[in-house]
Amino acid sequence: MKRFTIMTMVFVLFFLSIIMFYEPRSNLGETATRYNMFFAPQILYWGSQGQDVKNVQWQLVKWKYLIGKVDGVYGADTYRAVRRFQAKNGLNVDGVVGPSTAAALGITLSGTGAVPASAQGINRKGDEYLLARTIHGEARGEPYVGKVAVAAVVLNRVRSPKFPNTVAGVVYQPLAFTAVADGQINLTPDKDSIKAARDALNGWDPTYGCLYYWNPATATSKWIWSRKVTLKIGKHWFGI
Amino acid sequence: MNGNRRRWWIAPSILGLILILAIGWGYSEYRDKNKLGVALENHYQRLFFDVKKHVENVQVNLSKALVSQSRDQNVLLLSQIMNEAYFAQDKLGQMPITHAETAKTEKFLNQVADYSYDLIQSHLKGQPLTMEQREALANLRGNSATFNQELAKLQSELSDRTFLMGSLNRRQSKKVQQANEKILQTSIGNIEKNMAKTPELIYDGPFSDQMINKKPVGLTGKNISKAEAKKVAKQFFGDKRVKKITAFEEGENASEVRIPSHTFNIEPTNASKELAVYMGVTKQGGKVLWMANARPVSKASISIKEAQEKALKYLDGKGFKNMEPNYYLKYDNTVLFNLVYKEKDVTIYPDLVKVKVALDNGEIVGFDASSYYLNHRENRNIENVKITAEEARDGIRVDFDIDSIRLALIPKGKEEVLCYEFKGKYDDSDYIIYINALNGEEEQILQIIKNENGTLTF
Numbered sequence: 001m002k003r004f005t006i007m008t009m010v011f012v013l014f015f016l017s018i019i020m021f022y023e024p025r026s027n028l029g030e031t032a033t034r035y036n037m038f039f040a041p042q043i044l045y046w047g048s049q050g051q052d053v054k055n056v057q058w059q060l061v062k063w064k065y066l067i068g069k070v071d072g073v074y075g076a077d078t079y080r081a082v083r084r085f086q087a088k089n090g091l092n093v094d095g096v097v098g099p100s101t102a103a104a105l106g107i108t109l110s111g112t113g114a115v116p117a118s119a120q121g122i123n124r125k126g127d128e129y130l131l132a133r134t135i136h137g138e139a140r141g142e143p144y145v146g147k148v149a150v151a152a153v154v155l156n157r158v159r160s161p162k163f164p165n166t167v168a169g170v171v172y173q174p175l176a177f178t179a180v181a182d183g184q185i186n187l188t189p190d191k192d193s194i195k196a197a198r199d200a201l202n203g204w205d206p207t208y209g210c211l212y213y214w215n216p217a218t219a220t221s222k223w224i225w226s227r228k229v230t231l232k233i234g235k236h237w238f239g240i
Numbered sequence: 241m242n243g244n245r246r247r248w249w250i251a252p253s254i255l256g257l258i259l260i261l262a263i264g265w266g267y268s269e270y271r272d273k274n275k276l277g278v279a280l281e282n283h284y285q286r287l288f289f290d291v292k293k294h295v296e297n298v299q300v301n302l303s304k305a306l307v308s309q310s311r312d313q314n315v316l317l318l319s320q321i322m323n324e325a326y327f328a329q330d331k332l333g334q335m336p337i338t339h340a341e342t343a344k345t346e347k348f349l350n351q352v353a354d355y356s357y358d359l360i361q362s363h364l365k366g367q368p369l370t371m372e373q374r375e376a377l378a379n380l381r382g383n384s385a386t387f388n389q390e391l392a393k394l395q396s397e398l399s400d401r402t403f404l405m406g407s408l409n410r411r412q413s414k415k416v417q418q419a420n421e422k423i424l425q426t427s428i429g430n431i432e433k434n435m436a437k438t439p440e441l442i443y444d445g446p447f448s449d450q451m452i453n454k455k456p457v458g459l460t461g462k463n464i465s466k467a468e469a470k471k472v473a474k475q476f477f478g479d480k481r482v483k484k485i486t487a488f489e490e491g492e493n494a495s496e497v498r499i500p501s502h503t504f505n506i507e508p509t510n511a512s513k514e515l516a517v518y519m520g521v522t523k524q525g526g527k528v529l530w531m532a533n534a535r536p537v538s539k540a541s542i543s544i545k546e547a548q549e550k551a552l553k554y555l556d557g558k559g560f561k562n563m564e565p566n567y568y569l570k571y572d573n574t575v576l577f578n579l580v581y582k583e584k585d586v587t588i589y590p591d592l593v594k595v596k597v598a599l600d601n602g603e604i605v606g607f608d609a610s611s612y613y614l615n616h617r618e619n620r621n622i623e624n625v626k627i628t629a630e631e632a633r634d635g636i637r638v639d640f641d642i643d644s645i646r647l648a649l650i651p652k653g654k655e656e657v658l659c660y661e662f663k664g665k666y667d668d669s670d671y672i673i674y675i676n677a678l679n680g681e682e683e684q685i686l687q688i689i690k691n692e693n694g695t696l697t698f
Contacts, residue, residue, distance in 0.1 A: 008254060012254060012258060119669050119689050122687075122689050122698060123696070124696065143516065144516075144518075144532070145516075145518040145532060148532065159446070161346065161351055161354070161447035161452075162346050163339070163343075163346065164330065165329075165350070169334075172334075173333055173334070174335065174336040174337070175336060175337070192534075195534075198572065199532065199606070202576055202594065203594055203608050203611070204530060204606065204608055205530070205610065206503065206518060206520065207497075208498055208500070208520070209499075210497065221338075221340075223338070228492075228493035229491025229493055230490065230491045230493050230496065230497055231488055231491060232488060232489040233488060237491065239491065240493070240497060
């Protein structure tokens with residue numbers, strides 16, 4: 001009986017502590033790594049191709065980690081050779097050529113080379129990724145053109161005097177997007193969303209300059225219906 | 241007997257412990273929630289007080305600019321007005337108020353900033369304020385004054401402790417909350433109504449109404465029907481490749497967008513239903529404005545050079561002559577080429593067409609000519625240069641390492657200006673410098689960021 005009591009107490013304490021100290025895992029960290037897989041060419045992994053892979057293979061063949069030909073394709077043989085190299089040299093054995101493995105190989109990966117100070121860190125990736133997340137949160141189930149359209153609306157707002165003047169300003173404007181308010185914007189965007197974000201940033205605008213869109217089934221604001229309606233793409237109506 | 245007494249102990253003690261733990265947990269959650277609520281409320285209060293301060297500064301500086309006779313002083317004042325107006329707009333956009341209630345106010349602030357920038361430019365060119373510009377400034381001052389008055393009213397309400405903006409904070413009763421919301425909404429609503437009366441500002445900045453409402457000049461001819469547009473779209477994509485073509489549903493104001501068009505969804509014969517091709521055909525003149533083929537491209541087997549040839553050939557086949565490839569950007573196994581119209585050895589940047597080529601088989605998977613049709617004109621009147629390239633070179637730093645020089649027409653507000661384009665390097669970075677070919681002024685500098693995927697300009 002006593003044992004039963006103690007066991008119960010232990011269980012109760014255990015579960016309660018789970019409830020009390022459980023911290024919902026933010027998926028932002030994971031999102032960031034996946035994003036890097038998509039965007040950062042300076043990391044070589046299984047499936048990578050190009051001159052950088054050739055350089056790695058040359059070095060591995062020279063040092064006899066790799067027996068095979070230098071073809072510029074990061075396949076199974078290269079993967080195993082990289083792992084062997086990493087194990088021998090006290091590196092993190094993950095089969096991925098990142099900055100530290102590249103340095104140990106004596107190779108500078110393109111993109112990590114010398115960049116003039118005036119150009120360091122200037123790129124479009126921040127906007128691109130934020131747009132992709134917005135698309136994923138707001139228009140996941142839409143056809144491709146609907147995704148580009150949603151991103152185009154964000155960009156049209158940036159250019160409009162009635163809205164904030166940066167992508168982040170528009171996306172995070174309070175009460176503007178439901179996906180931002182309920183946190184869906186922090187989900188990892190899929191490949192399609194990233195592609196759509198890039199197309200929109202490069203100038204494609206299926207909405208012809210619209211500033212608003214709404215889903216007639218879920219829109220709660222009466223005001224939105226006072227907008228001028230122009231086009232329906234997927235489930236969304238677009239307007240100016 | 242003994243056993244019974246022991247058993248009587250067990251249940252209450254477990255329940256008691258659970259209760260204590262639950263209370264502890266609940267209390268810590270409650271405290272966290274309040275902390276967050278207070279932090280958010282503090283942030284909103286800060287934004288509000290900042291907006292008030294910035295609008296005050298706009299008003300004061302506008303008054304000073306109207307009094308001042310000195311041009312130098314005016315440039316300083318206008319640059320402060322620009323700053324303060326942008327700050328106010330930025331912070332207003334972060335407050336928890338719906339867009340419907342702040343749209344016109346944000347527009348007002350943006351245009352004040354934009355207009356100031358425009359005036360700074362004309363001041364620097366030595367032009368004094370005209371009567372119309374003074375009048376416009378006085379108008380803006382009047383508007384910012386009414387804006388400021390409403391904000392002052394709100395501020396006095398705010399000094400009353402019960403006013404809280406964040407709806408997260410539930411320490412006050414529902415009624416007080418609703419009353420507060422009402423105060424905020426009416427005040428902001430009053431400001432909005434006033435802003436609606438603002439006369440249209442006539443100037444040349446990117447936020448001016450003239451720029452926003454610019455109509456395409458490259459489209460001529462009469463309007464075509466949906467059926468005719470469908471034919472154009474089919475022909476553009478290739479009649480034989482179209483399995484099914486459907487038009488997107490249009491709203492009643494479809495003709496009020498910048499370039500009114502029919503939009504189509506094309507199902508190609510050899511692709512699944514999900515991989516449709518989308519196309520927009522202009523109502524006026526019946527030109528294909530844009531096309532997007534969302535087909536995934538899994539591998540890259542042709543070179544950039546081959547792709548460029550495909551793009552040029554494609555444009556030639558679609559009736560775009562004298563197009564010159566400029567920059568490219570490689571992404572998702574496709575290459576995007578920016579092709580620009582060239583006339584009499586002058587590169588005409590506003591006439592831009594974008595073509596996206598898939599690197600697996602060289603198919604054109606994207607096309608966008610909206611910039612071209614917005615700006616292109618037949619028989620553009622290109623002025624003769626008034627200074628030579630050597631004279632223009634004198635306007636550039638001596639240590640700027642020039643790679644190439646050519647003539648180009650670049651957009652500047654509503655106008656287009658003829659410039660010498662100097663591409664080169666300074667301090668290891670790439671730049672393009674534009675020197676006006678008529679008066680030798682430096683018109684624009686672009687910084688070029690190159691990487692293995694192509695070129696971006698900033």
